[in-house]
Amino acid sequence: MxxxxxxxxxxxxxxxxxxxxxxxxxxxxxxxxxxxxxxxxxxxxxxxxxxxxxxxxxxxxxxxxxxxxxxxxxxxxxxxxxxxxxxxxxxxxxxxxxxxxxxxxxxxxxxxxxxxxxxMHFSQVSADWLAARRAEGGWLLGRADWLLSVFADSDSPFAASPWRQEKGALWDVGPHALSMLLPILGDVSDVGAVRGPGDTVHLTLRHTSGAMSTCSLSHTVPPQASERSVQLNGHAGKVVSPDCSDIAxxxxxxxxxxxxxxxxxxxxxxxxxVHFGRRVTEVLSMAESRLSE
The missing domain is CATH 3.40.50.720 (NAD(P)-binding Rossmann-like Domain)
Known part of the structure; x- marks a missing residue:
């Protein structure tokens, strides 16, 4: 094509x-x-x-x-x-x-x-991890941390992006976090959100499965504090995702x-x-509304 x-x-x-x-x-x-x-x-x-x-x-x-x-x-x-x-x-x-x-x-x-x-849906290692966790099921708690130094690192090619400067980590890396949590824990029925330092935001999510999860998102942490990871706790125990920072x-x-x-x-x-993409936008919009309350 x-x-x-x-x-x-x-x-x-x-x-x-x-x-x-x-x-x-x-x-x-x-x-x-x-x-x-x-x-x-x-x-x-x-x-x-x-x-x-x-x-x-x-x-x-x-x-x-x-x-x-x-x-x-x-x-x-x-x-x-x-x-x-x-x-x-x-x-x-x-x-x-x-x-x-x-x-x-x-x-x-x-x-x-x-x-x-x-x-993460198209990197072989993370896609396989995601599929395995979905197949296991029984997850009760999830946590996704996407903490980057985009705005603290002058060498980042994305630091000058106007839309990222305006919308922050919530909209830029929030989709990554949700793309890992929603397929495993299910759709979101309720969202809580609070602001932290810089553009940092912390989300709490209630899923329709009954599970709960949190997301910590930032573009303004120091480089030494950077992290990209997902953790799940449930009947299969505790599992942590492969390194999400080293994807080709x-x-x-x-x-x-x-x-x-x-x-x-x-x-x-x-x-x-686009239907999954729309749902991610809807959840992030809910979070943005909570932040403005």
Whole structure:
């Protein structure tokens, strides 16, 4: 299939474009970005074409790959679905419930495939761990810590991201935490949230299964305090996830391309599709509301 990349930031340059270029079943048709000079640079580097017009690239591709801020991604994804294009999206799919619901409605009407790149779902080690924990069942408590030094580390390529500066760790790494907890413990019925130092937030979640979990999220901890981990306690004992900080992103993204292609060919919904992405946005919106009370 023909893949069009929309976005030219660090994520597009470091992960999406290399994965598209190296995937044997993906034709990297072209790239569009809000900065034409960046689109041209990526096109030259990865042997594809830079597009000046969104609709022109939509017309020339079968799959839309989005590497844009979430609230730019959302309306673009609606346009792409309406044009009959399959979607490989980034998390969060949107930062408003309305935006996320518009995407799912457009995808359902068009009957196109969608996959949202929740990183841990596509790294082999973490995906296998997640599947094993789901199969075991009986988990009563969960804990997810995503504590990073993005804003404390001037070398981070994402530190200058305007949407991350505005929305903070809740919206940037909160999806990672929820993507590990929800498939194991079930949907969320209630959320509590409090603020900590910097952009740190702490969430408490009540799951429909009866289990409880917590999430600690931050982009402003010192580098020596960084951590990315999930812990579960239940009838099988206590288990801790594999190291979530050392994931090879390009191979993981190639796996996401594989699974998007499979969903497009079979017509079966992927577990990490826009519906799951919408639910993550809804839970984060609940947390944001609690923080403003």
């Amino acid at each position: 023909r893949f069009g990349l929309f976005g030219t930031g660090p994520w597009a340059q470091r992960t999406q474009a290399p994965a598209l270029q190296s995937h044997p079943d993906a034709e990297f048709t072209g790239v569009w970005g809000r900065r034409p000079e960046a689109a041209k640079e990526i096109a030259e580097r990865f042997g594809t074409r830079a597009y000046d017009d969104v609709d022109a690239l939509l017309a020339d591709c079968d799959v839309v790959v989005v590497g844009l801020p979430p609230d730019i991604q959302a309306p673009l994804a609606v346009r792409a679905a309406q044009a009959g294009r399959h979607l490989l999206l980034d998390k969060p799919v949107a930062t408003t419930v309305e935006g996320a619901r518009a995407m799912t409605e457009a995808v359902d009407r068009a009957g196109v495939a969608s996959v949202v790149f929740f990183t 992103m390009v191979p993981a993204y190639r796996r996401a391309i594989d699974e998007l292609l499979a969903a497009a060919h079979t017509g079966e919904r992927h577990a990490s599709d």
